[in-house]
Amino acid sequence: MSTLPAALRMVEVSGTEALWLLEGSTLGRLVYPQRDLTAVRPGHHTWEYGRLVVRTPAPAAAVPFDVTYHVDEIRAATGTGWSVTVAGPVDMITDPDEAAHYRRTLSGWTHGPHDNLLRLHPRTVSGFRLVRAVA
Template sequence: MSTPASPLHMTELSGGEALWLLEGSTLGQLAYVQREQAAIRPARHVWEYGRLIVRTPVPAKAVPPTVTYVADEIDPKTGAGWTVNLTGPVDVVCEPHEAAHYRRALAGWVHGPHDTLLRLRPQTITGFRLTGTEA
C-alpha cells in the first residue's frame, strides 16, 4: 500500500529573495504570445545591472515588446523548490561587443538567425517557495 504524498505549502517570496534565487540559476524559459498562442522557449540567463540578459533560440523579430521569464528549481520527487517570474519590456542586444560578451557567457542551443540575446527590464517580479508540511 502506497503512502499518500505530503501536502505542499506555497509561500510568496519577497522581490529581493526572488532575485537572489534567480541569480543563483542559469536556466529558464521565455514566454510570450505569438499569433494569439503562448510561445515558451528554453533560455539561459544572467542578472546584471538590474537587467536580465536572456539567450534563447527564437527569431528576434518574433519577440513582442513585453515578455515573461520563468526560472525554477523543483525537486521532481518531493515537489519542493522555488519558482520566479519576471515580466517587463524587452529589447534585443544589438551592440556587437556586448553581444559577443553575452554569447561567450551564456551557452546557446542554436547558432544563427534563431539565436537571440534579449535585455529584460523587469516591472513585475513574483516568486514562490514550495515546501513540504511538517508532520
C-alpha cells in the same frame, strides 16, 4: 509500496529573495504571445546591473516589446522547490562587443537567426517556494 509526499503549500517570497533565487540559476523559459498562441522558448540567463540578459532561440521578429521569463527548480521526489517569474519590456542586444561577451558567457544554441540575446527590464518580479505544510 510507495508513500504519498507530505502536504505541500506555496509560500510567497519577497522580490529580493525571488531575484536571489533567479541569480542562482541559469536556465529558464521565455514566454510571449505569438499569433493566437502562447510561445514558450528555453533560455539561458544572467542577472547584471538590474537587468536580466537572456540568450534564447526565439526569433527576433516574434518577440514582442513585453515578455515574461519564468525560472523554477522543483524536486520531483519531494515536490519542494521554488518558482520565479519576471515580466517587463525587452530590447535586443545588438552592440557587437556586448553580444560577443554574452555569447561567450551564456551557453546557447546553434548560432543563427534564432539565437538571440535579449535584455529584460523587470517591471514585476514574483516568486514562491513550495514547502512541506506544518501540521
